[in-house]
Amino acid sequence: MGSYRMMNDRLTHPRRGDSPPGSVYRLQRSTPDELVLGNRSRSSECYAGNVVRLIAVALCAGCGRLGFDAPIDSSIGHDEDGDGVPDTFDVCPHIPGPQLDTDHDGVGDDCDPEPTNPRQRIALFAAMTPDDQPFSFRGSGDWTQRADAMHFDGKFDGSMNYGVALQNAQITIGVDVSAVVGATSQHQLALGATPDPSLPHHYVELNEMLPGLSLAAVTHFDGTSYSYPAAQLLSTGLHGGQILLQETALVGTSVQLDGGWPGESYHLSLPTTSYQGTDAVFFVANNLVLDLQYVCIVAWP
């Protein structure tokens, strides 16, 4: 059965120690299976999420208030977004906010590409702590494991690779760029999903080579050269700060970029049939001193 922990829902239990009538509780464990206990005053609904449904129903018999009140406490685990819900139990570990998951698929509305179609899963969330980063790092520059990030020293290029079989996928990384190296060097953050980077594929990037190029783009690599079939000028170049970069790759449909800096976001969608699934994802940085803070992959059939 594993171990379970009773969690308060942030919507109905906004403050630690406060248990208003109608509170919603979630009983979860750190596996893909999730048991959910509901105690909703409006619907008087009991619901359970997996094979332990019968136990859930027994515990929830009568839909009365449950007899215990476990506060949300980040000390029980890493809390990437600082919203008080540990990553393991957070339906959007990288986005602070309410634990709203309309379709109950375990992926919160704020990070669910289809919030009313229950078919998503968080295929990976890596907090980049020493015990929570499964990636391979290489490049001409040095990567250093920090307490809560992987640090890249900005000496030319660095890359991260991760083998994972995906169909439809939304891959999100959080990066803190602390220095942009060399006025005329290439400054680049690229993120993609392809079985083989040497073969033609699309990927998303923030890419600057001055003078002349400063783009957010869905880029196409044809095996030899690069083109930018969906692109937008970066308003103030590739500068430091907190960056979110996200690729949404839909099989036979499109590749989409979302991301940028707080207050400076970019959204580009390229209709294309080129993406047909992958067994690996990659991230590349060029001439940027940065900390890679998290990687989140939401996947669906």
Ligand SMILES: [Ca+2]
């Ligand atoms: Ca959290």
Ligand SMILES: [Ca+2]
């Ligand atoms: Ca969150």
Ligand SMILES: [Ca+2]
């Ligand atoms: Ca959902």
